[in-house]
Amino acid sequence: MADDRGLYTGDNPKHTSYPEDAGHLPEQSKLATGAAHGGAEAGELLYPEQRTLWGDVFRRYVRNQAAMGASAFLFLLLAYAIIGPYLRPYGFADIDYSVAHQLPNADHWMGTDMFGRDLFVRMAMASRVSLLVAVAASGIILAVGVIYGSVAGFFGGILDDGMMRFVDILYGLPYLPFAIILLVILGGGIGPMLLALAVVSWLTPSRLVRGQILTLKQNEYVEAGRALGASRGRIMFRHLLPNTLGIIVIALFLEIPANIIGEATLSFLGLGISAPNASWGTMALEGYQGLRSHPWLIFLPAIFIAVTVLAFNFVGDGFRDAIDPRTRETR
Amino acid sequence: MSHLLEINNLRTHFFTREGVVHAVDGISYTVDRGKTLGIVGESGCGKSVGAMTIMKLIPMPPGRIVEGEILFEGKELTKASERQLQSIRGNDIAMIFQDPMTSLNPVLRIGYQLTEGMRIHLGMSKQEARERAVELMDAVGIPAARNRLDDYPHQFSGGMRQRAMIAMALSCDPKLLIADEPTTALDVTIQAQIIDLLEQLQDEFGMAMLLITHDLGVVAGVSDDIVVMYAGKIVEQTDTDELFRNPQHPYTEALLGSIPRLDETRRRELANIPGLPPDLVNPPSGCRFHPRCSHATQICVDKEPPLAPHNGGPGHLVACWHYRDSREK
Amino acid sequence: MAKYIIRRILWTIPVLLTVILFSFLLMKAIPGGPFTREVSLPQQIVDNLNEKYGLDDPWYIQYARYIYHAVQGDLGVSMTQRGRTVTSIVGNAFPVSMQLGLGSFTLALIIGVPLGVIAALRHNSWADYLAIFVASIGWAIPVIIIAPLLIYFFSVRWRWFPAFGWGDTERMVLPIIALGTGFTAYFARLTRSAMLETLQQDYVRTAKAKGLPWGKVVWRHVLRNSLIPVVTQAGPLLGFLVTGSFLTEYIFSIPGMGRYFVDSVTNRDYSIVLGLAVILSAVIVFANLVVDILYGFLDPRIRYD
Numbered sequence: 001m002a003d004d005r006g007l008y009t010g011d012n013p014k015h016t017s018y019p020e021d022a023g024h025l026p027e028q029s030k031l032a033t034g035a036a037h038g039g040a041e042a043g044e045l046l047y048p049e050q051r052t053l054w055g056d057v058f059r060r061y062v063r064n065q066a067a068m069g070a071s072a073f074l075f076l077l078l079a080y081a082i083i084g085p086y087l088r089p090y091g092f093a094d095i096d097y098s099v100a101h102q103l104p105n106a107d108h109w110m111g112t113d114m115f116g117r118d119l120f121v122r123m124a125m126a127s128r129v130s131l132l133v134a135v136a137a138s139g140i141i142l143a144v145g146v147i148y149g150s151v152a153g154f155f156g157g158i159l160d161d162g163m164m165r166f167v168d169i170l171y172g173l174p175y176l177p178f179a180i181i182l183l184v185i186l187g188g189g190i191g192p193m194l195l196a197l198a199v200v201s202w203l204t205p206s207r208l209v210r211g212q213i214l215t216l217k218q219n220e221y222v223e224a225g226r227a228l229g230a231s232r233g234r235i236m237f238r239h240l241l242p243n244t245l246g247i248i249v250i251a252l253f254l255e256i257p258a259n260i261i262g263e264a265t266l267s268f269l270g271l272g273i274s275a276p277n278a279s280w281g282t283m284a285l286e287g288y289q290g291l292r293s294h295p296w297l298i299f300l301p302a303i304f305i306a307v308t309v310l311a312f313n314f315v316g317d318g319f320r321d322a323i324d325p326r327t328r329e330t331r
Numbered sequence: 332m333s334h335l336l337e338i339n340n341l342r343t344h345f346f347t348r349e350g351v352v353h354a355v356d357g358i359s360y361t362v363d364r365g366k367t368l369g370i371v372g373e374s375g376c377g378k379s380v381g382a383m384t385i386m387k388l389i390p391m392p393p394g395r396i397v398e399g400e401i402l403f404e405g406k407e408l409t410k411a412s413e414r415q416l417q418s419i420r421g422n423d424i425a426m427i428f429q430d431p432m433t434s435l436n437p438v439l440r441i442g443y444q445l446t447e448g449m450r451i452h453l454g455m456s457k458q459e460a461r462e463r464a465v466e467l468m469d470a471v472g473i474p475a476a477r478n479r480l481d482d483y484p485h486q487f488s489g490g491m492r493q494r495a496m497i498a499m500a501l502s503c504d505p506k507l508l509i510a511d512e513p514t515t516a517l518d519v520t521i522q523a524q525i526i527d528l529l530e531q532l533q534d535e536f537g538m539a540m541l542l543i544t545h546d547l548g549v550v551a552g553v554s555d556d557i558v559v560m561y562a563g564k565i566v567e568q569t570d571t572d573e574l575f576r577n578p579q580h581p582y583t584e585a586l587l588g589s590i591p592r593l594d595e596t597r598r599r600e601l602a603n604i605p606g607l608p609p610d611l612v613n614p615p616s617g618c619r620f621h622p623r624c625s626h627a628t629q630i631c632v633d634k635e636p637p638l639a640p641h642n643g644g645p646g647h648l649v650a651c652w653h654y655r656d657s658r659e660k
Numbered sequence: 661m662a663k664y665i666i667r668r669i670l671w672t673i674p675v676l677l678t679v680i681l682f683s684f685l686l687m688k689a690i691p692g693g694p695f696t697r698e699v700s701l702p703q704q705i706v707d708n709l710n711e712k713y714g715l716d717d718p719w720y721i722q723y724a725r726y727i728y729h730a731v732q733g734d735l736g737v738s739m740t741q742r743g744r745t746v747t748s749i750v751g752n753a754f755p756v757s758m759q760l761g762l763g764s765f766t767l768a769l770i771i772g773v774p775l776g777v778i779a780a781l782r783h784n785s786w787a788d789y790l791a792i793f794v795a796s797i798g799w800a801i802p803v804i805i806i807a808p809l810l811i812y813f814f815s816v817r818w819r820w821f822p823a824f825g826w827g828d829t830e831r832m833v834l835p836i837i838a839l840g841t842g843f844t845a846y847f848a849r850l851t852r853s854a855m856l857e858t859l860q861q862d863y864v865r866t867a868k869a870k871g872l873p874w875g876k877v878v879w880r881h882v883l884r885n886s887l888i889p890v891v892t893q894a895g896p897l898l899g900f901l902v903t904g905s906f907l908t909e910y911i912f913s914i915p916g917m918g919r920y921f922v923d924s925v926t927n928r929d930y931s932i933v934l935g936l937a938v939i940l941s942a943v944i945v946f947a948n949l950v951v952d953i954l955y956g957f958l959d960p961r962i963r964y965d
Contacts (some may be wrong), residue, residue, distance in 0.1 A: 167679045171948065174940040176906050177921060179935070181686050184925045191674070261802040265907050268804055269922055284804060295812050302805040310800040318794075388869055413874075420871030433862040436881050436886075437961055446869045447880075452777075483960045499870070 018072065028148035055248075063306070067318020077308060081131060084124025092117065092125045093276040101294050113283075113297055114290060122278055130277040130305075132191060136257040137197040140254050141259075142199070145205025152206070153213030164210070167203050175200045175251035178264070183271040190273065197262050205251050212244045246323040253316030257309040264305055280305050333405065334361040335539050336385070337505055341399030343377075346392070347397040350612035353550050354367040357398075359638075362507065365517035368532065369554030369571070371547060371586070373490040374610050377563040378543045386420050403507075425500035429512040431492035432546040442480035452503045456463050470535070472529060481563040490521035494528065500629045501536060509534075509541045514549055526553055547586060551575060553578045560618040567640055569647035579641050579654040581590050616625040618652065626653045661956060670953045672945050677727070679945070684723050684935040685932050730938065746935035749920065755941060756826055757916035760908065761837040761901040768843035773890070775844075775850025780886075781878065783856060791848060796843025807838040807911045824913040835912045839905055843897065850893055855887040860883070888959050895951025898944075 061067060085092060096116035104111045110119035152163040179196040186192035233291070260280070266272060267281025268288070275282070280301040287298030341640050345352040352424075355377040363367045370378045383389050384409065385401055401408040403424065408416070420426075421524050428434040436444060445467065446460035450511035461480060468476035471494040485490055493513060500508055510529065530553050533540055544550055550557055550571070557574045559567040559582065562610065567580040578584045585604045606623035609615055621631040630652050638650040676757060680797060765960060779791035815823035819832050858864065869878045906918030913919070917936050924932040 169675050171944075173679055173682065174937070174944055176688070177937050177940055178683075180922060181683075181927055181937075185686075257800065261804070264802065264804055266906065269910060281804070284808075288808060291808055291812060292816055295808075297810050302808065306801045306805050309802070310797060313796060313800050388865060417873055420869055422871055426869045428862060430862060430865060434866045436863040436867070436885065438769075438885055438958065439880070447867075447872065451873075452871060485961050496866075536688060638795045 030297055057322045058320075061318055064318040064321060066314045067322075070314035070318070073307070075313045077127065077311075078131070081124055081127035085121045086125070088118060088121050090118035090121050092278070094118070102163045103298075110174065110300060111251075111296060114294070117276075119300060122283065123280075123300065126278040126280050126283050126301065127304065128258060129190070129273060130263060130279065130281070131308075133193055133197070133263045133279065134256050137201075137263070138252055138255040140194060140198045140253055141202045142205055142248060144202040145251075146209050146244075146248055148202065149206035149209030149211075150213055153210035153217070156214075156217075160210070164207075167206060170200065170203055173200055179262075179266060180269065180271060183266060188272060188274050193263060193266065193272065196266065197259050201255070201258070205248075205255070206254050208247060208251060209244060212247050215243070221255045250316055250320045250323070253312055253319055257312040257316075260305060260309055260312075264301075282329065334402075335364045335404060336362040336541070337400070338381070338404040339400040339402070340387070341381065341384060341401065342382055343389065343394060344397050345394045352611045353520070353563050353614060354394075354611060355382065355384065356614075358558075358560070358563075358565050359395055360558050360565070362539050364506070364539055365533070365537050367542055367553055368553045370541065370543045370552035370560060371545065371550055371557060372560035373545055373612070375609060376560045377611075378560050379511050381560075382426075382511055382541060382543055385509065386424055386426065387416055388507075421448040421505075422503045423505055424507045424509065425503070425505035426497045426511065427493075427500045427513050429494045430488065430516045432484065432516075434496060435492060437484055439482050440483060441487070441495055442605075445480075445495070445502060446498065449502050463502065464498070465488070467502055470501075470502075470532065471495070472479045472499045472524075473498070477488040489517055490524065493517060493521075493525055497525075497528065497532070501532065501538075504536065504539055507539045507541065509543070509545045512545070514546070515544065521634070522549065527550065529553065558567070559586070561613055563611060564619060564650065565648075566650045567648065568638065573633040573647055577647070577655075579647070579649040579656060580620075580651050581626055581655075582620050584655065618650070626658065628653070662837055664956050665953055668949055668956075670853070670947055673876050675945050676942060679941040680727065680730075680938050681723060682716055683934055683941070685719065686841075687934055691798075714777045716779075726934075731752060746931045748940055749932060750917065750935050753920050753936075756914060757905055757909065757918065758827075758918060758943075759832070760839065760905045760914065763832060764843060764905070765898065765901050767836060767840035768847050772844040772847030773851045774958065775848040777855055779848065779852045780859065782857030783859075788852075791852065794814035794851075795845040795848040797839050799849065803838055803842060803843070803907050803911075807835075807908060808832050808842055811911070826914045826916070835908050837912060838912075839901070839908045843901070844896070847890070847894060850890050852890040853887065855882065855889075858882050858886045884958060888955070890960060891951060891955050895948065895955070898947035898951065 090108075094117060096112075098116065099108070099112050100114055100116040102108055102112040108118050108120065110123060112118055113122070145314065148163065148167075150158045178200060182196045183192055186195070202272055263272070263279060264281035265282060267279050268285045270285065270287075272282045273279050281284075283301040284305070287296075287301065290297050332580055338361070340357050341359070342353075342357055343355040345354055346546055354381070358377070358381055360368065360370075370382070380389060380394075384394075384396060385403075387396075396409050403419070404601055406415075408419075412420075415547060435441075442464055445464040446455075446457065448480045449455045449463060450457065464480060465476045468479070473479060473491055473494050479487075484495075487495060488524075492606070497513075508529075514525050515531070517525065526549055527540075529540065532538075540553075541551060554571050556564055556570045557568070558573075559580065561582050567574070567578070567583050574583065575587070582604070597615075604623055609619055609638055617633050618624075618627070618631045618636050619628040624631065631660070632652040635651045636650045638648050639653050641647055641649045734745070775791055775795070775926045780790045782788050811834065814820045822831050823834060825831050826835075832869065849856065864877060864881055867881045870876075872880075906921065907918060908917040909918035910916070910922070920932060921936050
């Protein structure tokens with residue numbers, strides 16, 4: 001059944017053939033009668049060592065080369081952002097026209113901009129801002145989305161209806177114009193930027209979470225829990241949310257790159273953090289002005305943005321495959 | 332006497348990243364025209380894989396027919412081309428599956444799905460096919476058939492959907508119908524109806540049937556012969572009456588023993604078979620049932636028992652070192 | 661089916677009204693009215709102007725008045741560009757943005773979807789891996805990067821296409837490619853995973869078991885079913901296309917709605933900003949409507965609820 005234009009789950013809950021204990025993720029995709037597993041559906045119970053769910057996930061993740069490479073890159077990036085500025089003797093706002101517009105060399109590892117400021121240091125500082133904004137915004141978006149979606153999905157009924165209608169209406173708001181308006185009202189800066197990024201983006205995670213909770217609610221183990229007398233809160237926390245956790249983490253990893261791009265876009269339009277502070281977007285804007293003669297100034301932040309976004313995508317995909325490998329290969 | 336379907340020493344393995352799954356490991360059976368063979372076993376024993384291998388419906392990577400022959404009307408299916416197989420599927424051999432909700436395409440009308448096969452295999456026109464579809468739906472007991480031709484699967488109840496699947500399978504008058512757990516996803520009362528329906532249709536259409544299930548009750552009424560499978564192998568094979576009257580293999584005994592019976596006056600605990608289903612990547616040595624068998628001895632661990640007639644008669648095959656008759660001394 | 665369509669259409673009205681309300685209130689929240697910018701006017705004149713433009717009435721009255729006029733096609737007068745009506749300004753910008761947006765969407769559809777289908781059908785082959793790789797990159801690299809890249813190489817260095825303005829086909833190439841690349845990649849990925857998932861469904865197995873030739877199975881059973889999740893997820897994107905073109909318009913100096921928007925916001929030209937926001941929202945709502953209807957055609961289950 002399609003879920004409100006949210007997830008297309010196409011599933012009949014009765015068909016799950018995996019034993020449901022609280023930590024086990026339900027199967028969302030379809031398999032021909034276990035043939036792809038050679039009929040060994042229940043065979044997984046057999047392995048002597050205790051295999052935990054997250055242990056499995058971790059192992060599968062580690063085997064994914066793209067994801068591992070991307071993770072390594074992201075750690076490096078983080079290190080660069082934190083330590084970078086201390087590695088060179090220049091300040092990020094030190095102007096020196098005599099060395100302006102240099103390409104990478106021994107003195108200035110990433111070259112200099114039109115004011116002669118060292119780009120290695122500036123990019124590190126900018127990385128701090130961009131990463132911080134993206135991660136924080138994603139966190140807020142997911143938090144709001146998860147709370148909203150779980151409440152709606154769990155309680156169902158009129159509350160759910162009303163809440164989702166509200167979401168439907170907000171869906172009609174064009175994201176960028178409102179973000180722009182917000183930023184103009186509130187001025188530049190990190191706080192307003194976070195708000196602008198979050199204000200329309202929480203809609204999709206909330207739908208996602210709600211959809212997942214709705215599907216899970218139908219599973220028998222929820223009924224079993226209630227039959228045993230578990231309170232609703234307990235059911236929500238011990239049973240439903242852990243199974244949703246996977247989806248949430250995946251959404252988080254895929255939300256971050258979207259916000260990196262979002263922040264870069266808004267900054268590019270001139271609404272970002274004010275000089276001399278920098279983010280990748282503001283640096284791209286500066287570089288754009290010199291596109292014809294000194295393209296390096298825009299390519300540098302552009303490369304950072306592109307590769308980081310790609311890395312986060314790989315990590316998110318890798319995590320998704322690790323959690324639910326049955327949707328992938330072996331067929 | 333030539334059989335309609337003859338399977339000889341079939342082995343189907345799946346080559347996955349976690350190892351080779353020996354799903355079907357050397358099974359042989361035959362089905363004759365107009366007769367019904369029941370294949371019984373627990374989940375994962377290879378009964379479905381075996382049946383799907385007949386028409387090569389298993390995913391071929393990672394699956395592979397490692398050994399064996401499949402002879403349908405004398406034609407060797409393992410060597411047939413995809414083209415040849417396509418003309419047999421749905422036409423000479425038809426198959427119905429376990430879950431009718433997911434086995435029918437939700438966005439296409441029932442009428443269309445019913446007539447698809449007929450138009451391709453029998454060359455019927457759309458009109459002709461539709462007429463025949465209505466007949467078929469009547470035959471399987473779907474009321475107001477003509478009106479329901481243009482409905483969608485989700486507008487049918489579970490039992491009706493399965494009937495529609497059956498109608499679809501019979502549309503080209505197949506010689507063999509393979510029914511893979513046709514009643515498992517249905518309510519018990521509907522189960523009985525469907526089984527009766529299958530029996531009745533078999534009389535009417537004269538086709539042979541391969542009935543796969545884990546439910547002995549289902550198989551008891553309808554099959555002529557039964558094959559009991561475990562862990563990819565056949566452990567016992569004989570005609571229905573003999574099996575129920577005189578089960579020889581410990582597994583069969585246990586299966587029969589685990590069914591609650593109406594005629595028991597004493598209350599007893601529901602017997603079950605201890606242990607867990609076997610790992611098909613590294614199956615137990617010797618007799619694959621030995622870890623769960625109360626009669627197992629050292630030879631059961633060391634050597635695999637052959638499927639051979641027990642001294643009760645040539646038609647009753649058992650694969651066990653300590654089958655029942657040999658135990659009672 | 662008809663009921664479904666009508667219900668969906670009726671639903672757009674409250675959505676539109678609410679969205680306009682939001683925009684309206686947001687505009688009112690911007691500190692400083694249109695007359696309090698550079699030149700400080702005597703308070704008396706400011707009051708008069710406020711009264712003339714009806715800015716001192718309570719917000720709900722202003723809102724009602726606005727809707728009343730809007731329905732008749734009158735979106736007010738620009739506050740900074742004397743004498744020009746919002747409708748005329750927006751009216752010129754709108755088709756430009758639409759062309760850009762639709763052009764990119766079509767490009768994405770024509771290239772992305774078939775790519776995804778082929779990748780799925782040749783699953784796990786080199787073609788599949790190549791497609792995934794290219795699609796991942798295409799989606800990850802935002803317009804902000806592709807656009808300057810394209811400009812630099814195709815316009816500055818090699819001088820194949822002009823980089824600014826709008827009008828003749830030549831000028832349309834680079835912007836459409838810039839905007840369309842991301843979407844093409846997205847559609848390809850989307851279609852591919854939808855197809856892969858559909859291919860695993862039981863009813864595909866049934867179709868095979870009926871002896872249908874593989875081509876027919878794909879065409880009749882797989883494709884249409886795969887389109888459903890594609891439409892579901894890509895549909896809302898249609899709305900984003902119009903707004904996503906903001907950045908592209910900015911970079912390529914295209915006289916579309918995006919360009920006017922930022923300027924108007926900074927200039928506090930309420931009427932234009934409001935008018936633009938309204939039009940944009942209307943487009944998104946309309947796009948969602950089209951998607952919903954399309955979805956109703958594709959998936960019969962949804963019609964009967």
